[in-house]
Amino acid sequence: IGESSASVSLAQLIQTADLTQVNASEEDKIKAVMIQSCLQYDPINYMKKLPESYTCFHCGQPGPHIRNCPTVGDRNFEPVPRIKESTGIPRSFLTEVEDPSTKGAMVTQTGTCAIPVINAEAYGKGKKEKPPFLPEEPSSCSSDDPVPEELLCPICKEIMTDAAVIPCCGNSYCDECIRTALLESEARTCLTCHQTDVSPDALVANRFLRQ
Known part of the structure; x- marks a missing residue:
C-alpha cells in the first residue's frame, strides 16, 4: 500500500505486509505489528474442523460440537446411549x-x-457373592496332622520361632528358648551336648528352618 493523504485504519494496517510505506501514526503501526505477531498463535489455527458427518455424542444429532450442544446441562434430557x-x-x-x-x-x-x-x-456366569456373616468353611488341612520333629524346639516342644543354631553341636532351638537357657545357666551350658561357656551371642539364625 503506497502513501496517501488519508490515514489508514488499524484494521487495514493489520492486513498490510510492509508498514513502512503506510500513512499512519507510529502508535497504530506498533499496535498492528503486535497484532500481526500474534495471529499465527490464534487458537482458530489449531482447532480441528468437524467432518460433515459429525454427530453429537450427547444428543445424537448432526451439528455443533458436544461442547456447544444446547442439551448439555439439561437435567430433563436423557443422553443417547453411545455404542x-x-x-x-x-x-x-x-x-x-x-x-x-x-x-x-x-x-x-x-x-x-x-x-x-x-x-x-x-x-x-454372573457375579457370585457370599452372604455376610456366613460361617467359615473348615480348612482342608486338619489340625491333627503331626508336625515334623525337625520343626519342634527341644526346649518348649512347640514349632520353632525364629529358629537359631547353637554352634557347639549344631542343634536348632527357638531363639528365645536357647538364649534364655544359656543366660540362666551359670556355666552357659548347652542343653544337648552339655558344653560349657557357650555365649548367646554365638547363636546363628537358621534361615532354612525360618523359611
Missing part, C-alpha cells in the same frame, strides 16, 4: 449379538454388534 467400536479386537475374540442394547455390545467394522467372548462368559 463403542470394536477397534483393535480380533474377530475371533468377539461374539455377535442381535440386540445393540446388550450389555458390553460394540459395533464392528461390518456394522454388526458383538461383545468380547470373555465378557459373554462372565455375563453368563
Whole structure:
C-alpha cells in the first residue's frame, strides 16, 4: 500500500505486509505489528474442523460440537446411549449379538454388534457373592496332622520361632528358648551336648528352618 493523504485504519494496517510505506501514526503501526505477531498463535489455527458427518455424542444429532450442544446441562434430557467400536479386537475374540442394547455390545467394522467372548462368559456366569456373616468353611488341612520333629524346639516342644543354631553341636532351638537357657545357666551350658561357656551371642539364625 503506497502513501496517501488519508490515514489508514488499524484494521487495514493489520492486513498490510510492509508498514513502512503506510500513512499512519507510529502508535497504530506498533499496535498492528503486535497484532500481526500474534495471529499465527490464534487458537482458530489449531482447532480441528468437524467432518460433515459429525454427530453429537450427547444428543445424537448432526451439528455443533458436544461442547456447544444446547442439551448439555439439561437435567430433563436423557443422553443417547453411545455404542463403542470394536477397534483393535480380533474377530475371533468377539461374539455377535442381535440386540445393540446388550450389555458390553460394540459395533464392528461390518456394522454388526458383538461383545468380547470373555465378557459373554462372565455375563453368563454372573457375579457370585457370599452372604455376610456366613460361617467359615473348615480348612482342608486338619489340625491333627503331626508336625515334623525337625520343626519342634527341644526346649518348649512347640514349632520353632525364629529358629537359631547353637554352634557347639549344631542343634536348632527357638531363639528365645536357647538364649534364655544359656543366660540362666551359670556355666552357659548347652542343653544337648552339655558344653560349657557357650555365649548367646554365638547363636546363628537358621534361615532354612525360618523359611
